Each structure stands twice: as structure tokens, then as C-alpha cells.
Amino acid sequence: MKLLKTALVIVAGIGVSVYSYARLSKIDDVKMSSLKITDRNGVLLKEMHSCKYGTTYPVNLNAVPRHFIDTLLCAEDKRFYRHPGIDPLAITRSLILDIRRMEIVSGGSTITQQLARNTGNRPRTLPNKLREAAQAVCFEIRYSKDKILQEYLNRVPFGNGAYGVEAASRLYFGKSINNVTLSESAFLCAIPASNKLYNPYKRLPFTLKRQKRILTSLYIDGLINREQYLAALNEKLTLYPKKNAFLAPHFCDLVADRYKGYDGELKTTLDLNIQRKIEYIIANHMAKLAMANVNNASVAVIDNKSRDILALAGSADFFDELNQGQVNGVTALRQPGSSLKPFVYGLAFGNGMNAADTLSDIKSSFEIPGGGLFMPKNYDKEYHGMVRARTALACSYNVATVNISEKFGSDILLAKLREAGFKSLNRDAGFYGPGLSLGSGEVTLLELARAYCGLANGGMLKGLRMILTEPQTDMGRFFNRRVAYLITDILSDNSARAPAFGEFSPLSFPFKCAAKTGTSKNFRDNWTAGYTPRYTVAVWVGNFDGKPMYSVSGISGAGPIFRDIMLALEIRNPDRDFEKPEGLARQEVCAVSGEVPTKYCSETINELFIKGNIPLKHCTIHQSVKIDKRNNLLASVDCPREYLEEKVYKVYPSEYYEWATSAGVEMPPCEVSRLSGTGEAEGMANECYVELPRDGDVYKIDPILRRYYQEIPLKPKVNEDVKHLKWRIDGKEIISDKYPFIVYWELERGKHKIDFSAYTGNNILESNKIEITVVP
Numbered sequence: 001m002k003l004l005k006t007a008l009v010i011v012a013g014i015g016v017s018v019y020s021y022a023r024l025s026k027i028d029d030v031k032m033s034s035l036k037i038t039d040r041n042g043v044l045l046k047e048m049h050s051c052k053y054g055t056t057y058p059v060n061l062n063a064v065p066r067h068f069i070d071t072l073l074c075a076e077d078k079r080f081y082r083h084p085g086i087d088p089l090a091i092t093r094s095l096i097l098d099i100r101r102m103e104i105v106s107g108g109s110t111i112t113q114q115l116a117r118n119t120g121n122r123p124r125t126l127p128n129k130l131r132e133a134a135q136a137v138c139f140e141i142r143y144s145k146d147k148i149l150q151e152y153l154n155r156v157p158f159g160n161g162a163y164g165v166e167a168a169s170r171l172y173f174g175k176s177i178n179n180v181t182l183s184e185s186a187f188l189c190a191i192p193a194s195n196k197l198y199n200p201y202k203r204l205p206f207t208l209k210r211q212k213r214i215l216t217s218l219y220i221d222g223l224i225n226r227e228q229y230l231a232a233l234n235e236k237l238t239l240y241p242k243k244n245a246f247l248a249p250h251f252c253d254l255v256a257d258r259y260k261g262y263d264g265e266l267k268t269t270l271d272l273n274i275q276r277k278i279e280y281i282i283a284n285h286m287a288k289l290a291m292a293n294v295n296n297a298s299v300a301v302i303d304n305k306s307r308d309i310l311a312l313a314g315s316a317d318f319f320d321e322l323n324q325g326q327v328n329g330v331t332a333l334r335q336p337g338s339s340l341k342p343f344v345y346g347l348a349f350g351n352g353m354n355a356a357d358t359l360s361d362i363k364s365s366f367e368i369p370g371g372g373l374f375m376p377k378n379y380d381k382e383y384h385g386m387v388r389a390r391t392a393l394a395c396s397y398n399v400a401t402v403n404i405s406e407k408f409g410s411d412i413l414l415a416k417l418r419e420a421g422f423k424s425l426n427r428d429a430g431f432y433g434p435g436l437s438l439g440s441g442e443v444t445l446l447e448l449a450r451a452y453c454g455l456a457n458g459g460m461l462k463g464l465r466m467i468l469t470e471p472q473t474d475m476g477r478f479f480n481r482r483v484a485y486l487i488t489d490i491l492s493d494n495s496a497r498a499p500a501f502g503e504f505s506p507l508s509f510p511f512k513c514a515a516k517t518g519t520s521k522n523f524r525d526n527w528t529a530g531y532t533p534r535y536t537v538a539v540w541v542g543n544f545d546g547k548p549m550y551s552v553s554g555i556s557g558a559g560p561i562f563r564d565i566m567l568a569l570e571i572r573n574p575d576r577d578f579e580k581p582e583g584l585a586r587q588e589v590c591a592v593s594g595e596v597p598t599k600y601c602s603e604t605i606n607e608l609f610i611k612g613n614i615p616l617k618h619c620t621i622h623q624s625v626k627i628d629k630r631n632n633l634l635a636s637v638d639c640p641r642e643y644l645e646e647k648v649y650k651v652y653p654s655e656y657y658e659w660a661t662s663a664g665v666e667m668p669p670c671e672v673s674r675l676s677g678t679g680e681a682e683g684m685a686n687e688c689y690v691e692l693p694r695d696g697d698v699y700k701i702d703p704i705l706r707r708y709y710q711e712i713p714l715k716p717k718v719n720e721d722v723k724h725l726k727w728r729i730d731g732k733e734i735i736s737d738k739y740p741f742i743v744y745w746e747l748e749r750g751k752h753k754i755d756f757s758a759y760t761g762n763n764i765l766e767s768n769k770i771e772i773t774v775v776p
Contacts, residue, residue: 181232187200314330338398356388390607488531512578524548532566634721636675688767716758755767
């Protein structure tokens with residue numbers, strides 16, 4: 001009697017709630033579709049739930065076998081076609097048990113109530129059970145029993161991401177619901193009571209035990225005969241292997257994150273054939289790199305024309321929990337090292353520098369904002385003296401690169417990098433300092449791939465596409481086409497990088513491929529990024545926990561992976577070349593000075609120039625000097641011809657003296673031979689004039705370059721017996737006491753008069769006076 005009163009009270013409460021829930025959402029308002037992510041050819045990569053639902057395939061009620069419906073009703077709600085949406089006595093028993101235990105421990109819900117719970121997505125609390133009951137009554141008022149049953153069949157969770165009977169049948173038996181047997185029906189109907197307890201992939205004995213109870217109940221209730229009962233009990237079930245339709249997992253996660261709440265099918269830009277190739281290549285190389293404490297790698301492959309992401313691997317193995325395989329390395333912030341150098345040189349080429357211009361790669365120090373000095377070193381721990389820009393970029397010389405960036409300043413370089421799409425560099429220039437040009441900031445692999453793809457497209461930056469229907473997004477031009485091609489020409493010049501990487505490095509290809517490596521401090525990250533006319537590939541190798549590798553650089557870590565991927569991509573297209581824009585020309589220059597060669601230049605190269613920026617000045621590094629063979633000193637004017645020898649020396653500016661000495665560069669003698677008497681060198685008596693600059697020269701101040709980097713050389717023509725020299729610029733004196741007495745003067749606006757006095761020890765020689773003009 002007491003139980004009946006409790007039931008009446010509960011029913012009354014539900015009745016009140018029904019009135020309040022009269023305007024609840026209709027069943028049809030609830031979305032049920034899955035999100036299906038496919039590759040560009042329609043191959044399924046991943047199927048995932050949209051909103052609260054997992055994999056689901058809606059079916060009509062008449063497509064479900066009668067024996068399955070009988071089995072489901074027997075297992076879940078025997079009085080379904082007789083109750084008004086709730087079963088008062090069953091609810092009362094369930095509530096009393098729940099109250100005694102102070103938690104939800106008993107079911108008692110009808111199919112209509114379960115449908116209300118599935119559509120409402122509420123926590124399992126006692127008040128919510130009343131709300132679900134009220135909504136169940138509303139459903140019964142609004143819909144037919146068949147409509148409610150059909151909606152339930154399409155929404156009921158079967159565990160492992162399957163929602164609805166069709167999805168469950170495909171998942172566990174690999175067949176459609178209309179083909180399941182009686183035994184399979186009982187097996188499936190055993191699961192919804194508790195997805196966790198009756199999970200076939202983890203607790204199969206429990207699932208089979210409940211299946212037998214359901215079959216027994218069907219037999220006792222007369223829904224099946226003895227023959228059917230025994231046949232179902234003895235039927236050997238074959239559980240379909242659990243499979244993860246989860247190809248290209250990191251890529252799918254990126255797509256799903258961008259298209260949250262999207263229902264239906266998304267055809268992506270990914271090419272599964274290419275994806276499988278890069279995953280195989282990564283796995284093959286990781287086995288070799290494991291001994292060097294390398295646990296992960298990330299790769300992005302881009303189609304240069306469409307900007308489509310064709311393949312993407314965020315880690316070596318998504319399911320490797322030990323090595324944090326689910327971290328997506330393509331979006332992780334890491335230091336890119338030297339892989340940013342092409343953008344440093346591009347900045348310089350766009351502001352008047354050419355590939356033949358020489359850079360200083362000698363021991364140098366640079367001020368750090370806030371105090372201190374930055375002293376960059378090269379990867380090989382050596383300095384290379386005077387190097388051409390082509391060689392400095394191709395060989396990745398650090399000191400030369402910092403010298404370029406310092407001429408412009410970190411603020412201008414940072415602005416250019418942001419133009420190239422490196423939005424992750426979001427601190428002020430002072431934070432990065434002079435190390436910015438060497439990759440001291442943090443960027444993502446996708447940013448690097450997008451920027452290199454921009455180089456491949458003539459300096460035009462566009463957004464990368466993940467969905468075939470996405471429009472291309474124009475992000476602006478960061479280099480003009482001529483500058484971008486010049487960078488491409490250098491990065492694809494195997495002979496230019498041979499001094500640092502060897503002739504047969506991983507970056508040597510049988511086709512045109514522009515590539516650059518990068519290694520961060522202490523070998524924590526290494527990179528290789530590059531492109532052919534068709535594809536851009538970016539590779540990162542390292543450890544997600546930040547542990548250093550064992551002396552693995554970009555050329556030995558990421559480089560071999562990059563090479564194998566490029567070979568796999570371009571095996572059918574080896575003869576394509578980069579499109580060359582107009583406005584470029586080649587000219588022979590001295591291989592040392594980068595200037596117009598003279599008869600003394602023993603080695604020349606055919607360099608590529610932007611028209612209007614071709615050098616006109618003749619080489620001053622290679623100089624011919626007459627030597628007295630008897631003592632290897634400068635020959636005097638009366639040195640007998642049989643002892644006279646003319647030798648060509650490399651005469652570097654004074655700032656290279658220390659490097660030249662340590663590098664063993666042979667320099668001309670400063671002392672004149674006294675063996676023949678006078679001590680004056682033949683053909684050089686009384687020579688004393690300003691060789692550079694020339695009278696009437698006009699110079700222009702570059703508004704972008706820092707002023708203290710805009711210097712010109714003052715070069716005298718004097719006898720070798722001069723001891724020291726005193727320059728005068730508008731009367732202001734500058735003393736030089738080292739042969740060849742070249743000094744550098746910072747440009748100042750206006751007209752300037754220049755001359756000098758040369759001191760031989762016994763005499764003072766006065767030069768001519770020249771005048772130059774400096775305009776703003």
C-alpha cells in the first residue's frame with residue numbers, strides 16, 4: 001500500500017511536469033548525422049560523432065527485422081506498446097532503490113524515457129529522471145509508438161562510438177541490421193543496458209552471459225520456439241575486429257577542430273596514397289634515428305599550385321603514448337634554426353644586395369637589447385672570412401647572416417617574417433634580438449611549409465587548404481618574383497652548398513629542388529624544408545619533451561626523411577624547372593670578391609642578378625705585386641730582371657687581417673727588398689693618390705639600412721714603403737697604420753672633400769684631393 005501511494009505521488013509530480021514540458025523540442029529537431037572525413041578521392045579517413053552522437057546510420061523501422069525488435073523490447077521494455085511513456089511501478093521501485101543508495105543504481109526506464117534521456121543529454125540525477133519521465137509522456141502524446149521506436153533504434157548507444165542499431169551491427173558484425181541473426185540480435189540487445197559493463201571488446205564474457213539471459217526470456221515469453229532457442233544458443237558468433245577508421249589522425253583532428261558542429265561528409269585535400277608513403281618513410285627513418293635519442297618526426301606536404309595539404313603527419317606514431325604521439329608536431333611551436341635564413345637574404349635582395357655581394361664571416365659580437373653581447377658561431381666552429389651571399393646562404397653561415405640582419409635591424413626583419421606568415425612570432429623585436437635571423441623565435445611547421453610554398457610561388461603567400469571546397473585565401477606578397485626566384489636559385493644550387501654539406505648530401509637531387517636545413521640550440525629541433533615546382537615539403541625531427549638529440553642536425557636528421565619524401569613525390573616528374581621571371585640576367589664575376597673579374601682573378605662564376613643591380617666595379621681583392629725572389633720581399637726599382645717575379649695576392653680589407661692570418665692566407669710583403677740599393681719598388685715611385693672613391697662619385701643613403709652599416713671604403717694608392725697614413729675628410733683626420741691603409745667611412749649627407757698624407761719614414765707624400773656627394 002505504501003509503495004502504491006509513493007507511485008501516485010510520483011505520477012502526480014510527473015503530470016505537473018508534463019504541463020511545464022509541453023513546449024520541449026521535437027525529436028526531429030535533434031541532429032543525428034555523423035561527421036565523415038574523407039581524402040580527396042573519397043576514401044574514408046575518420047568517422048566521428050557530431051554534437052553528442054557517434055557513428056550513426058539512420059534506418060527506417062520497416063528495415064529492421066521483426067526478431068530484432070522482439071528481442072529489443074524483451075530486453076528493454078516489454079510493455080512498450082501498452083504504457084503511456086512511463087511505467088509507474090517500475091519507476092517507483094527504481095527511485096526507492098536509488099534514494100536508499102543515494103545514487104543512480106537501478107534502471108526502470110522505458111524506451112520512451114531512454115529516448116528522452118538520449119535527446120536531452122542531461123546528467124543522471126534524480127530530478128532529471130523526473131524531467132525525462134515528463135518528456136517521455138510528451139513524446140507519447142505527440143508521436144506514434146512506431147515513430148518513438150524508430151527514433152530510439154537510431155539513437156540508442158551501443159558503445160565504442162556506435163549510435164543506433166545499424167551502426168552497431170556494422171561495428172560488431174560487419175553487416176547491415178537487416179542481415180543479423182536471432183543470436184546476433186540478442187547479443188546486440190545485451191549492450192545498451194550498460195555500454196561499459198557489456199563492452200564486447202573488453203568484457204565479452206559478460207556480454208555473452210546477458211545474451212543468453214535475453215534468449216531465455218524470449219523463449220519463456222513464447223516469442224521463439226525451442227528449436228530457435230537452442231539454435232541461437234549454439235550459434236558461434238564471429239565478432240568483427242575492432243578497427244579505427246582513423247587514418248591521418250592528426251590531419252583529421254585539425255579538420256574536425258576547424259569544422260566543429262559540422263554534419264555530413266567533408267572531402268579533404270589529403271591524398272591517402274601520399275600520406276601512406278610519408279608514414280612509411282617516417283617509420284623507416286625513426287628506427288634508424290632511435291639510437292641518436294630521436295623519438296618523433298612531423299611532416300607536411302603541400303601542393304604548390306592549389307596550396308592543398310596533401311599529407312600531414314603530426315608525429316611518428318599517433319598511438320605511441322610513451323613518446324607523446326598524440327601531440328601534433330605540425331602545430332607545435334619550436335625553434336626553426338637556420339630554416340628562416342632564406343627570408344633574411346630575401347629582405348636584403350629586395351633592398352639592393354645581390355647574390356655576389358660579399359659578407360663578413362669573421363669573429364664578431366653584437367649588442368643584445370638590455371645589455372650583453374651575442375657572439376654567433378658557425379655550425380662547423382670555423383670562420384670563413386669574405387664570403388659571397390650565395391655561398392653564405394647555401395652553406396648556412398651564421399655570422400654572415402647576422403651581419404645582414406644587423407644592417408636592417410631586428411624590427412625590420414621581424415616585420416618581414418610576419419609578412420611571410422610567421423604570426424607565431426608575436427613578441428616585440430627586442431625580445432628576439434640579433435638571434436632572430438638564426439631562428440631564436442618559435443614557429444610552427446605549418447607556418448614554415450606555408451612560407452616555403454610562398455617562395456615556390458614567387459613570394460606570394462596564401463592560406464593552406466584542408467577541404468577541397470575551401471577558396472584560396474590571399475595573404476599578400478612578401479617578396480617580388482625576382483627576389484623569390486633568386487632565393488630559389490641559391491637553395492637549389494648543390495655546388496654552392498657543397499663546401500658545407502658535401503657534393504652528395506641528402507639535399508642533392510636528380511631534379512630541381514630548393515631546400516634549407518635548420519638546427520636549434522643544443523640539438524633540440526632540426527628541420528628541413530624545401531620545394532620543387534610542384535610540391536613543398538617541411539620536416540621536423542626531435543622530441544616533444546624537449547630532450548636533446550645526440551648531435552643530430554637538420555642535414556642528418558630531417559634531411560634524409562625530406563629526401564626520401566621528395567624522391568617519392570617527384571619520381572614521375574624529374575624534368576620540371578622553376579618558372580623564371582623577367583628582369584634577371586647572368587654575368588661572370590670573381591668567385592672571391594663578387595666583382596667584375598680582372599686578368600688577375602683565377603676563378604670566376606656565372607652569377608644571377610636582378611637587372612639594375614649588376615656589379616660594375618672591378619675586383620680589388622686580387623692584386624699583382626712584384627717580388628724579389630731572393631728574399632720574397634717587394635722588388636725595388638733596380639731589382640735585376642732575373643730575380644723579379646710578379647705574383648697575384650688576395651689583398652683583403654683590414655678587418656679580415658686576423659682571419660686571413662689564422663686561415664693561412666698568403667699576404668703580400670710590406671717591406672721592400674734592400675738587396676739592390678734604393679729600396680723603392682719598380683713602377684711605384686711617388687705613387688700617391690686616392691684610388692677610391694673617385695672624384696665626382698655620388699652616393700645615396702638607404703632609408704632602411706641602419707646608418708652605421710652604410711659605409712664606403714677609402715682606398716689609397718701608395719708605395720709599399722709607406723709606414724702609416726693620415727686620411728682627411730673635410731679636414732677631419734683618420735689615421736691608418738696597416739697596409740693597405742683602407743678605412744671605412746660612414747656616409748653623411750652633403751658634399752665632402754677627401755685627401756691624405758702618406759708617411760714613409762723619411763718623407764711625407766700628399767695625395768690629390770677629390771670631392772664626392774652624398775644625397776638622402
